Amino acid sequence: MRALFSHAGRRRSIPPPASPRQSFSATLMEDDIASAEAIISRWNADADGNTFAKVTSLFHAGRAEAREFLHAIADLQRAMVFFVSGECAAPAAARSAALVRAQTLMQIAMRRLEHEFHQILCANRDRLDPESVSSSTRTRSSAFSDDTEASDDDEIRAAGESIGEVEMASGVAMADLHAIAESMIAAGYGKECVRIYKTLRKSIVDEGLYRLGFERLSQSQIQKLDWEVLDLKIHSWLGAAPVALRTLFSGERILCDYVFAGSDSIGQSCFADITRDAATLFLGFPEHVAKTKRSPEKLFRILDLYDAISDLWPEIEAVFCFESTAAVRSQALGSLLKLAEAARAMLADFEASIQKDTSKSPVSGGAIHRLTRYVMNYLAFLADYEASLADIYADFPLQTPTPLPESFFDSASTPASPSSASDGAAAAFAISLRFAWLVLVLLCKLDGKAEVYREVALSYLFLSNNLQYIVNKVRESHLRFLLGDDWAAKHAAKARHYASSYERLGWAKVAAAVPANPAAEMDASEAWEKMKGFNLMFEAACRCQADWVVADLGMREEVRASVASLIVPAYRVFYERCRAALRDSSAAAAAVVRFSPEDVKNRVYGLLDSGSFQSPLRSASV
Template sequence: MASQKPPPPLPNMSDNSGSGEDKLIAVARHIAKTLGRTETMTDDILQIFSTFDGRFSREKLSNKIDADDPAAFEHALKSLDRRISHYVSSDRPIWSDSADSAAFLDSIDELVATVRDWDPMAGDKPVAACLDRADDLLQQAMFRLEDEFRLLIERSGEAFDLNRLNHHHHHHKNDPISADYSLDSDIEEDEDDDDDVENDNLDEQSIPVAHPISDYNIVIDALPSGTISDLHEMAKRMVAAGFGKECAHVYSSCRRDFLEESISRLGLQKLSIEEVQKMAWTDLEDEIERWTKAANVALRILFPSERRLCDRIFFGLSSAADLSFMEVCRGTTIQLLNFADAVAIGSRSPERLFKILDVFETLRDLMSEFESVFSDQYCAFLRNEAATIWKRLGEAIRGIFMELENLIRRDPAKAAVPGGGLHPITRYVMNYLRAACGSRQTLEQVFQDNGVDYHRNADNPERGLSSTSLSVQISWIMELLESNLEAKSKMYRDTALSSVFLMNNGRYIVQKVKDSELASLLGDDWIRKHSAKVRQCHTNYQRSSWGKVLAILKLDRSSLAANGVAKSLRDKLKTFNSSFDELCRAQSNWVIADEQLQTELRISVAGNLLPAYRSFLGRLQSAAELGRNAEKHIKYSLEDIEARTNELFQGNGGSFGGRK
C-alpha cells in the first residue's frame, strides 16, 4: 500500500491570539483542504461545525471558509433565497407562529451578515452580481417584515375612548400593579369607595377603579408586552438592514391613526383656522371646553404613553425612536396648536376674554409637558410652536384690554340716563373688571411678560413704584371710565341732577372696587380719593338744589323792613311753598341707585331744611301784626316737610333701583 502524503499541520488551537470564531474557521478550512473539497463533503463538515457551536450557521461558515471563492457566496445565497422566499410568499401571517417568526428573523440576520462579509469584495464582478441579488432578497424580506410589523400593531392596538376607559389595561406612574381605570369625568370620588365595598369578593381585575378626569397621572400600555417585544426584534432588523426610516414610517402611520381616533372620541373636531374663526361664539365656547380636555389628555396621558411605547419598541435605536415619536404626534399636536392659534388671532371682543384666558392657562400649564415629552431634536419645532402660540394668546389678552379701552372711549353720550341713575357702561365695565380679576395671577403674568413700559399715565403721582403692569392697566381703564362719565354728566341741564348722576356712578364704582380683587390692585389711596369725589358730588348737589330754597328762608333786616314785616314774611312763605313743591316733584323722579346713599341724602336734606324752616315759622308766628292769622298762611307743617323729603328719589327708572 502506497504511503499517503501527510496532511498539512493543524493550526495551533492553544494560541491565545484571535477570537474563538477565527479559530473555528481556521480548523474548518484545514479539514476542507485536507479532504479535498466536494459539494457534499463541505456541507457535511459545515453541518458538524454548526452542530458543534450553535452560534454559527452553515451559510455563515461557508462564507468564512471560502472567503476567496464567490461560488461559496452563491451557494449561501441560494440556500437563504429558498428559506426567505418561503416566508415572503406565505399566505398567513408569519408572526402567528413563534417558530416561523424566529426562523424568519434568523434567516434575515444571516443574509445581513453575509452581505456585510462579502461587501469588501464588491469590486469583483461575480461577487458584485451576488451582492445585487442579495440586496433584492433583503428588500423582499424587508417589505414582508414591514407588512408583518404593520399587521402586528393594527391587530393589537385599539384606540382608547378616554371618556370611558374601563376596559383597557394601563397603570399609574410609580404604581407597579397594572389596574383598570376609568377616566369618566362624571365619576365622583365617593363612587370609588362604593365600588370597593361591593367588589371585595370579586376578581380584582374584573371591575374598574374609577378616577376623575383631573387625574392625568396615568400611562396607557397601548400594546401587550409580548407584542412590544416582537416589534422590537423586527425594528432591530429593519434598522440593521438600512430600513430604519421605512420602519419609523410604518410605525408612525399606524400609531397616528390610533392617536387621532382617541382624540376624536373626546369630541374634538378637526377644524381649520378659518373654520374656527367663522364659528359662532357660543359654539366656539363649547369647542374650547372640549379642546381644553383634549389638550390635557393628549399631553399628560397619550403622548407620554406613546413616547414610552416608542422607547420600548426602538430600544437602543434612539434616532428611529425620536423620528417615529415625532411622526406619530405631529398631526395631533398641530391640530391642538392650530386651534389655540385660531383663538389667539381671532376677534378681540371683550366678552371673549374669559375663554381665551382658559386657553392661555391650559397652554401655560402644559408647557412643562411640551418641554419634557418633545425634548428631542426632531420635536424641537413642536416645542417652539407651542411657546410661540402661548405668547400669541398673551398678546390677544392684552389686545382685548385695548379693545375694552376703545369701547369705553367710543361709548357715546346719546341721551342722559333718566333720573341721573347708573349708566350701563359703568355697570358693564365694573362687573367685567371684577370678573377678570378672578384670574388676577394670570393677568399679572400676561401684562408682566409684555415688558411694555406703561408710560401713558406715568405722571399719575398716586401710583407707587411697586404697582404692577396689571394695576397700571386697570387704573388706566378706570380713568377712561371716569372721563367718559364726566362727559355724559354734561348732558343734564340741571347741575344738581348732573351731580346725582356722578354720585350714583361714583358710588357704584367704589363699592365694586371695595368688595373685589380690584381693591388690592388699585390700593387704599385710590379708594379714599374716589370716596372723597362722591362726597364732593353730594355737597355739590345740596348746594345747587336746596341752597336756593334755604336762601328764601333767610331772614335779614333789610328785606323785612322795606315792605313791612308781615308782607315780607307772607311773600317769602309763598315763594318757599312753590319752590319746595317744584323741587320735590322733580326729585321724586330722580334716581339714587344705592339704598344707603338714598337714605344719607334724605337725612342730609331734612337736616339742613328742617331747622331753617322751624326758625322761619317761629318768626312768622311772633310777628305782632299777623297775630292769630299767621296759621292760615302756613301750607306745610314741619312733619309735612319731613314726609315730603322722605319721598325724594323714588325714581321712575326701576331698572336702576337695586345694586347688582
C-alpha cells in the same frame, strides 16, 4: 503514476479538516435551526392545512409558547450570524444551505410577528388608552424576562394585585408589543414593525382628539364662523386641552417609549410621526382664533386660551422634548405670541372705545351711565387675568399722554421705582398702572357727560352716582388689589364731596326760604308771606327732584339724612313760630302752614329713589 499524482492533487485541493470545536459549534447551530423550524413551522399561517395557525393568536395561545417562539427567533439569528462569520469552517455549500434555510424560517417568523403585532394593537385599542397606559407603567409586566423563575400566570396575578383588570390587560399587551418590537428590530425588520405601529397609533391619536371635540378647521373656515359658534369651539378646546396634553399625548409618549425601549431613536421617531401633525394642528387653533376679527368682547376668550397654553407649557416641553417634535413647541410658542398680540390690540381698542363714546343724551335722574356700567364690569372681569396681563405687557410699558396723579394709587403698594422693585412687584405695578389709566379715561369722559345737565346740582349728583358705582366695583372685585384700599377710600370721599355739592346746590333755595333767625318774632302777615315762600321753594325742589336718584343705598341714606338736617331743624322752629303768629288769623291764612316738620322730613326721605332707576345688575354686560 498518473493515477497516484491525480489522487494526490485531489487531496491537496481538499481543505484541512475542521477542528472538533468548530464542528461541534456548527452542529449546535444546525440543531438550533432545526429546533426553531419546529415551532416556527407550527405557526406558519401560509402553510397548507395549518388552520390552527390561521385562526389562533400566538400570544393568546399560551405565554410559554410565545416565549419559546421569540427564543427560537433569537437562536435563529445567532445561527445566521455564525454561518456568515469567519468562525464557521464548514464547507461553503453547507454554510449556504444553512443560511438559506435559516433566512426562510426568519421570513416566516417575521410575517408571523407582523401579524401578531398588528393584531395586538387592534385588539387592545381600548386597553391601550392613555389612562390605562399611564397606570400600567407603574407595574410593567416582565412576561419575557429571562431572569425570572416565576410562571407567567404568577406574574399576571402579581400585577393584578396592584392594578385593575384594565390596567393589567394594558400592561400585558404593552409587554407583548415590546417583546415583538425588540425581536423584529434585532432581526433587521424594524421598518416593518414601525410602519404597523405608526399607522395604527396615528389613527388612535386622531380619533382621541375627535372624541375630545376638536375639529380640524383652517384659518379661512374659522374666519367665516359667527362669534357665537366660534365661542363654543373655543370652550370645547379649553376643556380638551388639559386632557389632550396630560393624557392623550403624554400617554402616547409613555407607550411609545416602552414599546421601543431598546432603541431611543426609533421610539422618538415613532412618537414624532404619530403625534406631530395632530399636536401642531391642535395647538395651532388658538393662533387661528387670535387672527380673527378683533373686538373688546373677545378679549376674555383670548386670555383664556393664553392661560391654557401657559399652564400646559411644562407638559408641552416635557412631552415634545425631541428635536423631531420642535415644530410642536414652536407652534405652541407661536400661538402664545399671537394671543398676546391680539390681547394688547383688543385692550387698546377697548380704551379707544371709551374715548370715542359720543352719547350726548343725559341719563335720567343723574343715574349711572351705561358707559360706566360697561367699563367697570369689563375691568372687573379683566382684573381676574392679572397674571396673564402682566406677562403679556412685560415688555410693553404704558404710554399715556399725561402722567397719572400720584393720588390715584395706594402709596403703600406702589414701588419706589421700577429698578428697585422685584420683577413680580414691577409687573404687578405695571398692570395696576394700566387699570388706573383706564379708570381715569372713564372719569374724564364722565366729567364731559356731566356738563349736559341744565341743573348744576344734578350734574354733581350724576358724578357722585357714577364715581360711587366705580368705587363699589373696585371694592367687590379683584380691582381692589390692583388699585388699593387707599385709592378706593379717596375716590369714595370724592363721591361724597360731589353729593355734598348736590345737597348744597339742590336745596339752597329751600334752606334760604327759612329765616336766618326762625325764632324771631313776626306778625301774621309776615308769617304768611315767609311760609308761602317756603312752600313754593320746597314744592319746586320736590317736583324738580322727583326723578333724581342716588343709586347706592348707603349713600342715599346719608344724602337724605344730610338734606333733612339742613332743613328740618330750622324749619321746625320756623313752623312753630308761624303757627303761633297765625293762630288768630282766618282759616285761609292758617292753611298756608301746610307741611309739618315730619311732612318735610318724609318728603325728603321719599326722594332719590325713583322707580325708573335701573339696577346696575340689569344692564351690566360685557
